[in-house]
Amino acid sequence: MNVARINMCHGTREWHKRVIERVRRLNEEKGYAVAIMMDTEGSEIHMGDLGGAPSVKDGEVWTLSVRAYDGNRPERTITVNYDGFAEDVQVGDELLVDGGMVRFEVIEKIGPDVKCMCTDPGLLLPRANLTFWRDGSLRGYFYFQDWLDIDFGIAESVDFIAVSFVKSADVINHLKSYIAARSSDIAVIAKIESIDSLKNLEEIIEASDGAMVARGDLGAQIPLEQVPAAQQRIVEVCRQLNKPVIVASQLLESMIEYPTPTRAEVADVSEAVRQRSDALMLSGESAMGQFPDKALTVLRSVSVRIEKWWRDGKHHEAMELPAVGSSFSDRISEEICTSAAKMGKSPFHHEIAMLFH
């Protein structure tokens, strides 16, 4: 692995501080170069930790509540981290847990408690995120309130801050000036996971040091079938603007429970590499899965394999690189490099010396 992501949605700052210290110690002792990326919470709505991953069955009624239960949480009750939850939801709203891993319909509101009936069963993972939909549109908009975590990231000199639910380039520009004013040069990664971030994609990526295709939340905000096209577009825009791009979430989801991935997951990883994404990110597979090291090994071996296959067997395609230079002089340099790469593949040219002035 090259980067350890610490997700401020989970755990305490003290816990994350210890993780950062351990990564840095390993870097020093073993000569690794693992960077730290702090991922902001982005004011999402989250369930509390239910102490395990209980399964919810079709037709069951569960209560979602903002009450604090101090260890006496009644059965089939889920705590929610957003105080205005009961005010904001309406009877008939659809609630998606982790982008649709479980679905509920709101059937009744009683003070701070919201009764919901399961319409699509599944597992409730600890601190899963919640989105709610009304008449086919996403409801509940929350704002960027992660300044304490950002101060923590600056104090810990993390390498990257990934900003959740970016809506416009202004958020990125604001954060970058905040970081610069504190004499820090932490790189800012825009997480593309909302409709607004897709609308303002080019300006957001231009303002950022890189982007993440955060497919988990993105798939809760746009129809699932649109996620692959969105991924392709985000990666393409990053390639055009010469910004690194991470593809994240559910790459090897089945490896949370099983030691081998599904064939479809292997195809998904390969496709992300083929699209020329720069990094692939594990989430639950390494955060709470049973086979974190195996998942990492699979991610690496599949990526290396597809890159090799491409280089060895598809020379002509490998040459069809998209133009990234925007100015006339950049385009000339690009053409020279492309020609040199083509010559390098030819059986008649083994040594190429290029002199740049």
Ligand SMILES: Nc1ncnc2c1ncn2[C@@H]1O[C@H](COP(=O)(O)OP(=O)(O)OP(=O)(O)O)[C@@H](O)[C@H]1O
């Ligand atoms: N530090 C942790 N402690 C316990 N469980 C964790 C921790 N980090 C992650 N998890 C579990 O792993 C799952 C996936 O992790 P991930 O960090 O991708 O969460 P996420 O909430 O989906 O991310 P995001 O909020 O950024 O979309 C979470 O739903 C949670 O159940």
Ligand SMILES: CC(=O)C(=O)O
């Ligand atoms: C990684 C993340 O935040 C997502 O996929 O939603």
